[in-house]
Amino acid sequence: MPNNRNKLKTDPEKRDLIEEKRVRKGVRAKNRRDLEIKRKRNLKLAIFCSIFSIIVIIGAAYIIVHCISNKESLRDAGIAAFNEGGYTEAISDFESSLAEKQWFSKKMDEDTRLYLAACYMRIDDYEKAFEVYKNIRDNRPSVIKKEDLERYMDLATALNEVKKGSVNEIYINNLKTEYERGNTSVSLYLGTCYEIQGDYENMINYYDIYSDTYGMNTYIAYQESSYYLSVGNDEMAQSIVNKGLNASDDLYMDLVLYNDIVLTERQLDYAGALSKAEALTNNYPNNETYKKEYDFLYSRVNVDSNPVHPAEEEEN
Secondary structure, three states: OOOHHHHHHOOHHHHHHHHHHHHHHHHHHHHHHHHHHHHHHHHHHHHHHHHHHHHHHHHHHHHHHHHOOOHHHHHHHHHHHHHOOOHHHHHHHHHHHHHOOOOOOHHHHHHHHHHHHHHHHHOOOHHHHHHHHHHHHHOOOOOOOHHHHHHHHHHHHHHHHHHHOOOOHHHHHHHHHHHHOOOHHHHHHHHHHHHHHOOHHHHHHHHHHHHHHHOOOHHHHHHHHHHHHHOOOHHHHHHHHHHHHOOOOOOOHHHHHHHHHHHHHHOOOHHHHHHHHHHHHHHOOOOHHHHHHHHHHHHHHOOOOOOOOOHHHHHO
16 A cells, blocks of 8 residues: 555645645634734723723813812802901801812912901901911912011901900000010001000001001001091091002901091082992992991982972961
């Protein structure tokens, strides 16, 4: 029987056919491997794209949450309440605004804190006002100068000492000693101490020293103009009011504006006083004192020229 191997070797056609089959089989195997590799690669790419999309969506949501909030609307509501004299309501709105997380809101938050501190000042909570001013100062303020914040802190401290009843001769003498050492900023404390004691000559003296050194503020302008109004020195009162109207702060601006109205009224310029009173009541519509002043001036300006009971009726 002939040897098949030898026969295969001698039959080139069969050998080529077998080789062709082997090559085809290898090609199919390679194609299957390449297809599997491609499928795995596509699967990995799909998983990566899905994860990336999820990250993008989460990131976008995070950005939206931190860029869009109720922060500004709450702040606006607080400012409206502040202008109406609703300081407790304004405090609630301002604190809610500050609690809202939002990117790129540093300047807005700083300004909100200034309003918040002003609210505490107007409700005589000077300790909280001091803490708010200190917080702004310690966090690199950009809306207001650091020196101005420190003056607000001085005023809050001075008024708080008066509120606590800490003012006595020993306290005043200690302040005077500090003043004589060259610390002129305590002149604000001294002026406030003499104000509570009713020593208006010394009050004016030290308040003038402070305002000449550091500039007029609305609190000093209000206190000094009120004193000059009480003693009938309208000329000095008007001079102080004018300085207060140009002060860099607005903590007690409405009170300075009210004194300006009183002075205008004293000059018998009822129309001018009414115009000023209208502007003030528009900004502070819930303040009863301002409303009464407006009503009074309105009645003076709009006097009914027709008598209620004409003369001919009375004769009858």
